Every structure is written in structure tokens, then in C-alpha cells.
Amino acid sequence: MTPVEPDHTAVRVALWRAMHLDVDAPPPVFRDDIGLRLAAPGDDWRRRPDMDPDATRSFRAGVVARARFVEDLVLDEAGRGAGQYVVLGAGLDSFAQRRPELGGRLRVFEIDQPGTQAWKRRRLAELGYPVPDWLRLVPVDFEAGQSWLDRLVAAGFDPGRPAVVASTGVSMYLAKETTAATLRQIAGLAPGSTLAMTFLLPVELLDHADRPGLQASTRGARNSGTPFVSFYTPAEMLTLAREAGFAHVRHVPGSALADRYFTGRPDGLRPSSGEDFLVATT
Numbered sequence: 001m002t003p004v005e006p007d008h009t010a011v012r013v014a015l016w017r018a019m020h021l022d023v024d025a026p027p028p029v030f031r032d033d034i035g036l037r038l039a040a041p042g043d044d045w046r047r048r049p050d051m052d053p054d055a056t057r058s059f060r061a062g063v064v065a066r067a068r069f070v071e072d073l074v075l076d077e078a079g080r081g082a083g084q085y086v087v088l089g090a091g092l093d094s095f096a097q098r099r100p101e102l103g104g105r106l107r108v109f110e111i112d113q114p115g116t117q118a119w120k121r122r123r124l125a126e127l128g129y130p131v132p133d134w135l136r137l138v139p140v141d142f143e144a145g146q147s148w149l150d151r152l153v154a155a156g157f158d159p160g161r162p163a164v165v166a167s168t169g170v171s172m173y174l175a176k177e178t179t180a181a182t183l184r185q186i187a188g189l190a191p192g193s194t195l196a197m198t199f200l201l202p203v204e205l206l207d208h209a210d211r212p213g214l215q216a217s218t219r220g221a222r223n224s225g226t227p228f229v230s231f232y233t234p235a236e237m238l239t240l241a242r243e244a245g246f247a248h249v250r251h252v253p254g255s256a257l258a259d260r261y262f263t264g265r266p267d268g269l270r271p272s273s274g275e276d277f278l279v280a281t282t
Helices: 008-023 034-039 057-079 099-104 114-126 148-154 178-187 209-221 234-244 254-262
Strands: 086-087 109-111 135-139 163-167 194-200 247-252 275-281
Touching: 008 034, 008 057, 034 114, 034 163, 034 178, 057 163, 057 194, 057 209, 057 254, 057 275, 109 148, 114 135, 135 148, 135 247, 178 234, 178 275, 234 275, 254 275
Parallel strands: 086 109, 086 163, 109 135, 163 194
Antiparallel strands: 194 275, 247 275
């Protein structure tokens, strides 16, 4: 498989996570500079327009908030016996490299496009990070109609054991029918499995101060050829999850993450509104 560099969105997320460590006041909400090393964007990456530390402040906070929330959830569920963690649309995710001590009790599956995953495998080797047996890089050619769940099982995933599945920053790029189908597949996993999925709110549900930011992001996504196609009210997303067959569903608003992780910070850093979580269990 010919390696294909990750898309600009995955790179931007990795760079914002690294920037958080350098430009925001301690303590960091989330520690990750491995994605930056994987991306190797060059010495001038800080001069990119989308890396302006002030203009991107609330978006950067949102990225680290969702990463921290997912990682806390994974650790909690692993403590309750979930032995599998699936990252849908893994991009430059670095959980396995940052948390190698969990390899004895958690098998990690990263799902991504074949070319992007070949690129990441090569970069991990170049940086001296082995791919241990407990980390499975699962290439899925969605454009060719491959089933991600079939490929996951073929890679060693046990559908009879509880798992945590994370999908962040993905649902806005997918048709609602595609997301509904994904929810049905995950709802069919073993009892005790948990899904954490982010979704974008319609602009009218955002705080007034945050609406221009979402509108600008929507234009930028459209101009780059990866438009946002789906927005959800919390009620709509909860209904989708219930209809998919999940036993328990809950909405975690971005404001709850802001209160949990950013209260009392000396720099006043706080995520913008607009991206919330669905947390659903089987």
C-alpha cells in the first residue's frame, strides 16, 4: 500500500494538541506531543494561519478537552473490565505510544484508510516506536465498501467481549444515514460496551460569541474539499442512538467538559461551544 499523508484536519488536531503544551498556562489539560513528531510539519509550522495561538485558542481548548474526556473514559472502562479500545478514524492518535503500560490489559485497534495507515506505520518505525502485539492497525477502504467491523474482527477483535469505541471529529463529515448505520453496528457489540462520539450542533444552538467561529470552520471545510454535511441537536443524536439499539444513552455537552477541565485556570482558557458528546452503552 502506497503511504498517503494524513489529511489537514488530522494534522491540525495533532499540532493543536502539541501547541497546548507550549502556549497555554500549566497545568495542561492533556499531554501529547507525539502527534507533532509524527506529522513533522517543519520548523515554520507555528506561522501557519491556523496555528495563531490567540485566534485558535477556543478551538485548541476544545480539541484537548475531547481528547482528555475520551482517555478518562477509556481508563475508567478498562478498570471495569473492558479489554478492547477501538479508535474510528485514528489519524495521528498516540494513545498506544503514550500509554504503553496499558498493553497488558487493553488491546487497541486503530481504524483508518489504508494509505494513511501505511504512512503512520512508516513514521512510527522512523521514530523508533514499535507496533506491539496489543496494538492493531486496521486498514479499511471505505471507498471500496469494506466493512470496518469485519476488518476489525479479522484483526483480532472479539465481538463477544466489552469494548470502548471512540469516534471524535468524524460525524460532521458523514451523511446521517452513515452515522446511523455505524451506531447500529456498535450497538450490536457485547453488553457493557461503550461508545463516545462527538457531533456538531446547528449554529443556532451555539453561544452567540461562538457562531462566527463555526461559520468560518464550515466555510474552511467546504473550501478544502471536506465539507461538514451533518449537524445534530442533542435530542436528535440521542434518538438515533436509542433507535440503533443502545441500552443507555446520554448527552455530554461541551460546557460540561469546560467546567470539568478548565475551571479555575489562570489563563482563562475554555473551549468554544458547538461540539458535544454522545456516550452510549450496550
